[in-house]
Amino acid sequence: MKKAVGFVLCFSLFLAACQKHEAAAPAAPTVSAVKVIQENLPWNIEYPAQVIGSLEIQIRAQVGGILESRLYNEGEFVEAGTQLFQIDDAEYKVALEKAQGSLAQAQAEEKRTYRTFNRMKTLRASNAVSQQDYDNALSAYETAQANVKVAQAAVEGAQINLGYTKVTAPISGIVGQAVPSVGSLISPVGESGYLTNMVQIDPLYVKFSMPGSQFNQLSQGFMSGQIAFGNMKPGQQQREAAQAYREKDVNDVAIYVEAVMPNGEIYPQRGKIIFFDSSENAQTSSIAMKAEFANPQNSRLLMPGQFVRVHLVGATFKNAILIPSAAVLHTAKELLVYVVDANNAVEARPIEADLQNNMYVVTKGLKAGDVVISEGLSRVRPGQTVQVQLQEFEVPVSKERTAPKAEEEKMDQLDQTLSDAQAPDAQALPQAPAADQPEQAQVQAN
Numbered sequence: 001m002k003k004a005v006g007f008v009l010c011f012s013l014f015l016a017a018c019q020k021h022e023a024a025a026p027a028a029p030t031v032s033a034v035k036v037i038q039e040n041l042p043w044n045i046e047y048p049a050q051v052i053g054s055l056e057i058q059i060r061a062q063v064g065g066i067l068e069s070r071l072y073n074e075g076e077f078v079e080a081g082t083q084l085f086q087i088d089d090a091e092y093k094v095a096l097e098k099a100q101g102s103l104a105q106a107q108a109e110e111k112r113t114y115r116t117f118n119r120m121k122t123l124r125a126s127n128a129v130s131q132q133d134y135d136n137a138l139s140a141y142e143t144a145q146a147n148v149k150v151a152q153a154a155v156e157g158a159q160i161n162l163g164y165t166k167v168t169a170p171i172s173g174i175v176g177q178a179v180p181s182v183g184s185l186i187s188p189v190g191e192s193g194y195l196t197n198m199v200q201i202d203p204l205y206v207k208f209s210m211p212g213s214q215f216n217q218l219s220q221g222f223m224s225g226q227i228a229f230g231n232m233k234p235g236q237q238q239r240e241a242a243q244a245y246r247e248k249d250v251n252d253v254a255i256y257v258e259a260v261m262p263n264g265e266i267y268p269q270r271g272k273i274i275f276f277d278s279s280e281n282a283q284t285s286s287i288a289m290k291a292e293f294a295n296p297q298n299s300r301l302l303m304p305g306q307f308v309r310v311h312l313v314g315a316t317f318k319n320a321i322l323i324p325s326a327a328v329l330h331t332a333k334e335l336l337v338y339v340v341d342a343n344n345a346v347e348a349r350p351i352e353a354d355l356q357n358n359m360y361v362v363t364k365g366l367k368a369g370d371v372v373i374s375e376g377l378s379r380v381r382p383g384q385t386v387q388v389q390l391q392e393f394e395v396p397v398s399k400e401r402t403a404p405k406a407e408e409e410k411m412d413q414l415d416q417t418l419s420d421a422q423a424p425d426a427q428a429l430p431q432a433p434a435a436d437q438p439e440q441a442q443v444q445a446n
Contacts, residue, residue, distance in 0.1 A: 028385045032375035033340055034393035037322050038368035041395065043218075043227070043315035045356050049208035049259070053199035053304040054292070055171055060194055062164040063087060064187040067180055067195075074177045074196075077298050082169045085178075085195055087186070089165035096158035103151035110144040117141040173200040174298075199304050202295040206259055206271060206302075208310050209286035214354060215276075217363070218315060227315055246274075250294070255314030257291040259302065267302060269294045271310070321362040324393055327374040328353070328360055337366070338373040338380060340388055346373070348382040359395070 066088040072078055120137035123129040169175065176197040186192045221227030250256060250272040257271035271291035280287055291310065293302070302308065329336040334350045341347060351365030366372070371388065373380065380386055 028344070028387045029376065029379045030387040030389060031340075031373045031377075031380060032391050033371050033388045034324060034327065034374045034391050036362070036366050036368055036370040036372060037393060037395070038319050039322070039395065041317040041320040041322065041356075041361065043312055043317065043356075045214065045354070046260075046309050046311055047208040047210060049206045049308050049310045051302045051304055051306045051308060052205045052207060053173065053201055054203050054205050055173070055198075055200035056304065057170065057198050058194060059084065059167065059169075059175075059196045059198060060188070061085075061087060061167065061186050062188050062193075063092065063161050064193075065089075065091070065165065065185070067182055067184050067186055070178050070182055072175055075174065077174050078169050078172065080169055080172045083166050084169055084175060085167035087165040087167065089162055092158065092162040092165055096155070096162050099151070099154040099158040103148070103155050106144065106147040106151040110141070110148050113137070113141040113144040167195060169198060171198060171200050172202075173198045201300075201304065202298050204293045204295050204302055204304070205274075206257070206291045206293060206308065206310060207288070208291075209281070209284065209288050210276075212280040212285050212287055215280075215287045217354070221317075222315075227317055250292075253314070255312060257293075258311045258313050259291075259293060260309040260311070261301060262306060262308065267293065267308075317361060321366055321368060322393075322395060323353075323360050323362060323366065323372055324374055325355060325358050325360055327372045327377075329377060335360075338377060338382075339366075340371045340373060340386060344385050344388060346380050346382055346384045346386055 064087075067085060068088050069086045070084070071086065072082065072084050078084070117137040117140070120129055120134045124131070124134040176199070178196050179194050180186055180192065184192070186195075218227060250270045253272055255273075257273060259267040259271060261267050271293040273289060274292045275288075275290040277288040295302070323337065327337050328351070329338075335353055336348050336350055339347045339349045349365055351360075351362050353360035353362040353365075371390070373386070374391060374393070
């Protein structure tokens with residue numbers, strides 16, 4: 001009997017211990033969180049871009065013959081009108097002399113028929129010759145006049161062809177590598193007529209694309225007053241604003257473009273937007289844009305074909321809703337954040353936002369003062385209760401930009417280097433073939 005009572009007592013204690021263990025709830029996980037802040041924020045989104053020349057052309061021969069000489073250093077800067085190549089001109093000189101001889105014959109015939117016509121005119125007045133003879137003399141004179149014009153045109157054509165044997169630079173810019181070798185037989189028809197390429201580098205253009213959503217955000221934000229462009233008025237019509245922008249100097253515009261060179265330094269000239277496409281690219285969902293940068297010393301800090309990064313400077317988000325990028329989860333369909341309510345319960349909330357400088361500018365889904373989890377997102381689930389350690393969230397300070405005075409001093413320091421680089425005996429820099437250039441116009445230079 002005593003054994004039975006002892007057994008029952010022990011079993012009861014065991015059950016009580018198990019029930020106590022099962023009743024103990026797990027501790028709520030501790031997560032780091034930040035409060036959503038709201039403040040004015042400069043538009044500092046970075047875009048990949050490519051440098052192109054403001055004018056890129058192919059130099060082609062307009063007459064055929066043996067290429068006698070190349071008169072420039074490949075890769076050097078030349079002024080418009082500088083002779084680049086000489087094509088054998090012997091046959092064109094002969095053609096000109098022949099045309100001039102034909103012109104002299106035509107002019108002599110014109111004089112002879114003119115004298116005959118004048119005699120016939122006098123004789124016809126006294127009925128000494130028939131009307132037929134008079135008409136024949138007049139016709140011969142008019143034919144001789146026409147032949148003179150034909151001969152004059154032939155002389156002009158021969159002079160033009162002779163001039164084409166001297167191939168000159170149609171623009172000021174950098175001349176590329178010569179395609180045919182000296183001594184080659186070239187023709188104005190086909191690939192053998194392609195001699196070299198030229199690129200105008202003052203000014204320079206920089207091409208980039210902006211996502212359509214950001215472009216709409218800028219446009220709509222400006223019209224509504226949510227985004228400020230310097231001192232431009234939000235109610236100003238788009239056409240009027242664009243016209244005023246084009247007419248202003250780049251140092252006076254409300255919004256300009258800043259280029260970051262491949263070495264990470266800021267290009268010491270501001271750029272002005274001169275083009276944005278009329279429609280969005282359906283494949284990339286972006287708007288093509290182009291900015292113009294002055295290059296007063298024809299420096300080679302930026303070269304056509306280089307890839308750079310650009311920023312739009314001057315636009316400001318007014319009262320922007322900001323969260324750190326670490327607080328955002330990326331799914332296949334949307335962006336999510338974990339919001340902690342007043343009861344420390346976790347809510348998964350979709351948002352609409354754009355990434356800028358390691359943080360997101362939220363356009364929909366959050367308000368100032370909301371608490372979002374910034375660390376430990378993988379340890380929590382929606383509906384779960386958490387312990388929050390509130391962290392301080394500060395907006396990152398943008399990198400300080402080069403002051404205008406420093407820009408000018410830097411450009412002045414380059415003068416001597418640039419002069420040496422443009423000297424006739426300077427080492428030529430390699431140029432990309434014309435086919436590799438992003439945008440080209442084909443012209444025939446004389």
